[in-house]
Each structure stands twice: as structure tokens, then as C-alpha cells.
Amino acid sequence: MAASLLSQAMKRCSAHTCAAVAVRRALSSGAATPSVFTRFLLKLSHYFYDVENILDWNNWLRSQAVVRKNRLFGYAQKNFGNNVAAAYYILTLRGSFRFAGQSEWFRPDSRGRFSYDFMNTPDAQIEEVDLSGTLINHNGLENLVKQNKLQTLSLRGCPEVDDWFLACLHVFGESLVELDLSHCTRITVGGLAALQNLRKLERLHISGLPRLQNPGLVRILLEEMLPHCQVTGVEYEQGLIQPDSPEQTEDHHEASTHTGLRQL
């Protein structure tokens, strides 16, 4: 019965199946004002269960792409060891890395192809990882947790890195020295509080995080939390309330930064 209903729904919405693809592209562009067609489709979804289901499937398919990218490489781990599996995972995500004790980086080329030389050194642990712009999330991090010599991690512009990912980073608490979190749009203060477990952290980049309402205050709190760490990417004045006139601005600047610092 469900199958016949489904076929009826598909027939009724046959005109909309290709539209669904267009909706996916339109919605994924993250536009604040979606196109007329997208709005029409969303309005239809209020009246027809079929359209609502198709849009649901759309979202599910998009999330499945991320899930596929972040699956556990269990087969590689079992047969080739954790280091090789982690290296293979990073390269399939189109990231790059450098082994400890070696100086050259393993990178994929522009079409995503890479050489399998990393399999020659199964005992070498990874020291620096560059995962900028990849789709890694907290599930994919499971592939990397055994790399306890990891010193540098760059997550610049990763759209799926969120607070739960930062909470999982405690496994690198004894080795991580540099962390780049710029332009990861999902990170909030609650996730940055989890960085207290990274006691060896020396450099932290937090520029371009739109969900931080008071970036200057967050920088001060992070520097207090991790005394040996240098936090860059944010100025102390960011997030302060600006008055209207420019002459008052300067006095207000100094007054408010002074009081802001004094309150801590």
C-alpha cells in the first residue's frame, strides 16, 4: 500500500522531481532570500505531505553525503594499522598531512588523486594535518584518535566542524600545539570551553567565527583558560558596543576596554 501511495505521490510530483534537485542546489547555497521557486515549493510543502516528504528526503540525502565521507575506515585499520588508515582517510577527504620524522607533505592533486607511498612506513605517526575545507565531523575524527603525536591541526573553513568535534579533541591533550579554527561557522563559545583539555596548546586561531557574539571577550577568557596559548584572529575591541558619534567613540573605546579588562 505504501508503494502504491509512493507511486501516486511520484506521479503527482513528477513535475517536481527535477525541481527537487533545483531546490537542493538553491537551499544549499544558504541564501537568506531563497528564490521564488524555492519559496513556492516550501509553501506547497505546507499543503501536501508528498512535497514535504520529498524535501525531507532531500535533506536526508545531503546529510548522507557527509556521513559517507566520515565513515570509519575499519578495514584499513584492521589490515594496515592505525597510522596507514588515518593517512588514507585524510587523503580521501582531500586533506594533507606530514609524518613525524619526515619533512615532505603528502597531498592529493587537484583532482583528488594521491600516491600510496604512505603505506611504506606503517609505523610513522602523523605530526601535522591540514584538513581545511574538508567535510570532516566528529564521526570522522574517530579515524584519527590514535595519532597521539599530532602537533598541528588546521580546520580552516570546515563547514561540519562544530562544538561536539571540539569536545572530541581531548584525545590530543598531550601533544597538540597549534589549532586553526578560523571560518568554521558552527563553532560557539560552548565548544571553545572544551579546549581546556588541550593543555599543551600554544597557538589558536579563531578568526571568522560568526556565532561568537563577543569575540574580544572570548579571546580574553581563552587566554585566561590556557595561559601558555597565544590566541590570534580576534581583536580585543571586537564585540564591544559602539556608540554613534565618532568623537565619543574613542573615549568610549578606551573606557569600555578598561572596564572590560577590570571586570576580569
Add this chain to the structure above:
Amino acid sequence: MWRKLFTSVPAFRALKAPCRSFKSSSRGAEKDFFKDLDAQLRAFRDKAAAAMPGSDWSPIDLTPGLPPERADVVIVGGGVVGWSVAYWLKMKARVRDGLRVLVVEKDPTYSQASTVLSCGGIRQQFSLKENILLSLFSAHFMKNINNHLRVVNEDPVDLQFNHSGYLFLASEKSAHIMEENYRTQRYVGAKVALLSPSQLKERFPWMNTEGVALASLGLENEGWFDPWSLLNALRRKAVSMGVYQCFGEVTGFKCAANLAETRDGEILNVQRIKYVNVRMPNSLEYQPVECAVVVNAAGANSGKIASMLGIGLGPKESVSGVPLPVEPRKRFVYVVHCPDGPGLDTPFLIDYTGVYCRREGLGGNYITGMSPEETEEPDISNLDVDHEFFQEKVWHRLAHRIPAFEQLKVSSAWAGFYDYNTFDQNGIIGLHPLVPNMYFATGFSGHGLQQSPAVGLAVAELILHGGYKTIDLSAFDFTRILQQEPILESNIV
């Protein structure tokens, strides 16, 4: 003569606009005509919209907000546990109208509900394996909450989760219990670390480690979040899947009674619920809802709901004489402001004296409180706050542990109810032997919020499959109360 001129002028104006002869000026008369025309058109448009199908106008004057006359599952209580059960029931019954679920909530403002008055913490640092599994599942649920609870064309769910972890402190006497719990937690899969006093001092320099023998810090999946967001997310998704919501109070049940004989020859009165009487707010009118299964998720009022079925009102030695041991217990939460207090790394600190404290926001505000002694339980008839309790019991213990809190100011406070299980302070999940179609999901004694997604799934599995599939919670059955075998949790806050 002058009079005649003046009297003739209004008559002349009346000729111009005959239906507006009572108005003063002709310009005003035209304006009023068009303003009235606009209102008349608007009224006509409203009437046309009400006459079209899809509006809820009906010539018969029905009370608004009545529940349906028949439902498959009625969930008493619209807190986070109730909505979680509703969500999972609809999620597991994949067909759109396969199961009709009704959630009945007494108070639409949630003014006394334990869910919204909670501190919102979630931790895996328990001693019972079942409790650890419940919180772990709930943490994983919240990790992927948008995959579970995202609704088309609505904003994504934002729980405002702070991942600061819980920090339990143990004195010399309880250090061995903490070590044993640590082994259980690691075995089950929780990520916890033990800290010695020196490591504690180095990690949290603002803390006074005097008297602390051991500390355990949650590294992952622990912290606090906004309970109202979770409740609304569950409610929004459940309503979008077709769950009916009704604001009314359950005042009684209509049951069919059967007699059953135990092995000892005792005759028991087994009641099967046929109708749930839901009374409308501020009214005497009630609707008997015919139902197959009832879920008692009423939180602090679960004992009252159970007593409506006669549970606990029978002779003392029989099964029906054992009441549901859930009663409301009032707990106070104080919001304090301390500008020199600990910073972003403040975990949810729980001292061995019972005092707890966590950071709230970035402005130097903290939330603190303490569980009172068994003998000094506050009065539960209202939710008034006792500020003397903070001054006498909480402050000095707090200031002893965190010296910066000697200079603080109490900004505000609130009180909420725990659905306190007086028997062993753990949840009661499952059927009652005398009521074969009422499931309990109550008695969590302060942990209901953090275990709610997992408990919802467990109850849905019980109802739809007849047994547990994901997490085995048979230890939380009601029969342990009948057999007087408590399962005690050593890490209660």
C-alpha cells in the same frame, strides 16, 4: 430669517449625502463612508475565509482545545520525557497515521514543570551501568539532533550546549567508591579522567583542594544545555509527525476490572484502563478519551496519577497497597554574580558536601545550589525560594571550595520540583502488575532531562515491541519496589 438660512443649510447638505444626514461636514461624511467601506470589505473577507474549507469555524459551538475522542496512546505529562516518548513512538511507527498519540499537559505555560526549571546538565558519571548507558545515548542523540529533529522549512535546533564537563570531588572516605565508579564508566564507554589533588590544583588554580582526595572530570559528552530548546524541538518534530497535543488535566480513569488470583491464593483486582478523563482548563467540562495504552510521564505529579487508579490505596500487605514512591521535592537554584570568579574552564563542579556550581554565560554569573538533608526537606505546596538556605548552608561550603566566591552577590533564584523516587532515587520504567496498560516513565530524581531521549526510546520499544531492544532497563522495573530491592546510585546530586 437668519435662522431659516441656517436651518436650510443642513437640509441642503443632507440632499448631497442622504444616508449621512447626522454627520457634521460633507468632507468628513465621505471619509467615514470610505473608512467604513474598508472595514466592511475586511469583515466580508474574514467571513468568506471562515466559510471556505480549511478554517475552523463551525456553526455548533464546540469548546476549543478538546482532545480527540479516541487515541491509541495517551501520554500524561507534556515535559521532556512525555514528548520524547511521543516522538519515538511516531518515529518507530513509520506509517503516518498508524498510531494516534495524544500528549496531555496540565499547564501550557510550563510554570511549574521540572523540565524548564532544571539546570540542564548532562553527565555520564554514574555508578549504575544503566544510568551511564542512558546518558550516553542521550548525548549521542543530541550530537546528531538535527538529523533526528529537523523539520522542513524551520530553523535548525540549537541546544546551546556547553561542553565544559562535570567535575566530581571525593573526600578520603569516598575515594574508593569514585575509583570503582570510574572503572564502570570506562568499561561502559564514558570518557572520564581521574585527577589527583595536585593535578587538580594545577589545572584549576582557582580551586581550594583541601580535603579532596580524588576528582573525576568528564572529558566528552558532558556539560549543560538549554532544556527549553530540547523540549520545543521534540514537541515541534512530534507535532509535525502527527502527535495530538491537548492542554488539560487528567482527573480520573475509567477502567474495566478483572479478578486475578496469585499463587498464594490472594485475589487481586486487575484494572485495564478504558478511558482517560481529561478536564479542560478553568472549566468543569471533561472529555473521556478512549485509549489502549497510557504512559505516566507526569513527573512530580506521577504519584497523584497512580493513586487515581488505586495504586497504593489497598490493604498494606497486598500488591495494591504499595504506592508509587514518587513525590515532588523542592530544590532551590541560586544565580550569583562574582566578577573575580573562575573563567571559561569552570566545569559543573560537584563537591562531596553536596554543593554544586556551574558557570552561566560569559559575564561572571554562576548557578549554584545544594540538595538539603532528608530531614530538612522544604515545603512543596509552592515554589517560593528560601534565601536563608543559601546564606546558612550553601555559601560557606561554596566559599570554602572556591575562595573567590567569598565576595559574591545573589542576583536571583528559583525553585523547581524533583520527581523524587523515595525508594532508591532511580527511574521507574515499565508496567505495573495491576494495571496492564499503564507504563511508568517517572521517578528520575533530577536526571529526567539528561536521560529523556533514551527513556523515550525505551518506553516506545516496550509499547511497540514488548521488550527492550537498545538499552536493557529491566533493572528499573516496578517489581523491585514490590520486592523491596532497591538499586542504589551512589552519585546523586
